[in-house]
């Protein structure tokens with residue numbers, strides 16, 4: 422089972438390995454170093470897939486049989502020869518604020534520094550109009566948290582899921598409501614991949630670790646992202662939830678409810694956000710994502726054209 426060597430990646434891979442071991446399987450974990458781990462440049466500069474392509478190559482070369490990724494870091498374009506065998510039960514997908522002195526977003530004084538390297542988080546923070554100073558940062562979760570502890574920054578915004586998996590959710594001072602901050606498509610979810618011709622392993626992974634509701638939600642979010650032709654570092658947020666509804670005859674059916682946001686500009690400098698939401702049958706998750714993307718484009722997310730367009 423291949424994984425990146427970061428604390429977060431090892432924790433995530435450990436969860437899946439444990440589930441397989443519980444089911445009686447024998448698992449060996451192999452660390453694969455990626456250019457994303459070695460470079461300190463901004464993610465927007467080094468490009469989509471920096472954390473995931475080395476792992477996929479190790480899979481193709483048969484150095485590993487399974488690859489575990491943070492789903493939100495995967496490019497939207499399918500990879501020939503590789504299949505998404507399972508999408509395990511998702512962690513809380515929301516973003517979280519870790520601020521000095523236990524402060525919430527609303528309590529941070531004007532001019533407070535908030536660290537994030539994500540154009541999506543930058544755009545949504547700016548749109549709140551709180552007068553915060555956004556500081557671009559990179560580095561692993563520990564490095565980012567330390568900047569607040571050391572007093573270098575007043576706050577940072579991180580995925581709740583990553584903090585929870587590292588046992589550091591206790592440092593969160595506010596979990597951000599998706600109304601203020603929509604997460605990255607597939608945030609909090611893992612992607613478990615294997616080689617397309619490895620049917621036994623695919624079946625095994627699907628039967629032990631796949632979660633149907635997570636898969637449907639993430640399918641809608643990622644279809645929206647793909648249709649916007651925006652890569653994982655673009656200012657696009659999406660959150661889908663599987664909800665119970667009644668059909669015309671009054672029977673309970675499962676539907677997918679999807680919310681999306683896109684900044685009018687590509688660089689996170691824009692304060693104008695475009696929002697839309699829609700609901701569809703669970704079996705129509707993919708189409709729902711594409712339809713919401715079309716609506717966002719109609720509403721003006723078309724300004725996403727530019728250097729980042731088609732970068733998948």
Ligand SMILES: NCc1[nH]cc(CCC(=O)O)c1CC(=O)O
Pocket residue numbers: 491492493494578579580581582583584607608609610611
């Ligand atoms: N881009 C880095 C990354 N990839 C996955 C996570 C957290 C775990 C997740 O979202 O599944 C993070 C860190 C973060 O955004 O705070």
